[in-house]
Amino acid sequence: MSSPYPPSGRATLVLERLPEASHEPDSVTDAPLVGFDAFSSEHRIFGWVRLSADRLTDLLNVHAELALVNVQVERLSDGRMEWLDRVVIHRDQLVAVRAGGPRGDPARRQRGRLHPLVVKSGSYLIGGYLHARPGVAPLVEIGQRPPMIPLSSASLEYWREGCRVAQWVGTILFNRDLAEAIEVVHEEDLEFGTLTWRFIGRAGRPDR
Numbered sequence: 767m768s769s770p771y772p773p774s775g776r777a778t779l780v781l782e783r784l785p786e787a788s789h790e791p792d793s794v795t796d797a798p799l800v801g802f803d804a805f806s807s808e809h810r811i812f813g814w815v816r817l818s819a820d821r822l823t824d825l826l827n828v829h830a831e832l833a834l835v836n837v838q839v840e841r842l843s844d845g846r847m848e849w850l851d852r853v854v855i856h857r858d859q860l861v862a863v864r865a866g867g868p869r870g871d872p873a874r875r876q877r878g879r880l881h882p883l884v885v886k887s888g889s890y891l892i893g894g895y896l897h898a899r900p901g902v903a904p905l906v907e908i909g910q911r912p913p914m915i916p917l918s919s920a921s922l923e924y925w926r927e928g929c930r931v932a933q934w935v936g937t938i939l940f941n942r943d944l945a946e947a948i949e950v951v952h953e954e955d956l957e958f959g960t961l962t963w964r965f966i967g968r969a970g971r972p973d974r
Contacts, residue, residue: 804863805861811838865939881904
């Protein structure tokens with residue numbers, strides 16, 4: 767992450783300076799407020815974002831850099847919290863992002879098959895369901911998409927202050943380019959609170 771003001775042309779996400787909460791504020795003006803909760807290798811970045819695109823997935827896949835304002839950052843090594851007025855964050859620094867808000871244009875949705883997956887990226891372990899086109903193998907589907915890949919009914923585990931933290935978060939966007947391993951698993955491996963998959967042998971990677 768860096769802090770200079772970006773030149774014009776970068777997408778700007780305005781994160782409302784609000785304490786972390788499990789609910790959206792009652793009052794929404796202009797563009798809709800969407801919870802923005804991102805994870806890098808060393809930090810968690812969260813707040814509220816006014817979304818100008820159809821979906822957060824679209825915004826992240828179109829822009830390689832995002833200018834954020836009013837950002838709260840948690841350092842995972844010691845839990846230290848910091849407010850930053852303005853930050854430029856690069857997509858290739860983001861391991862995963864919790865998606866929320868609008869689901870996009872229904873006319874653009876395609877029928878697909880659900881595949882349970884587990885993704886390892888650094889100290890993060892992510893599990894969820896990939897929506898793939900019928901007849902297309904999961905890793906092929908991932909390799910043919912833009913880098914931020916959504917998983918539904920997803921969970922995420924990581925280390926914070928030396929302790930393992932598990933979160934059940936709904937939809938997670940993971941960064942395919944930072945994934946060390948991606949494996950198709952059984953549904954029972956994704957049961958809430960039991961994401962304990964161990965990667966054995968040669969880990970799967972999508973061809974792209």
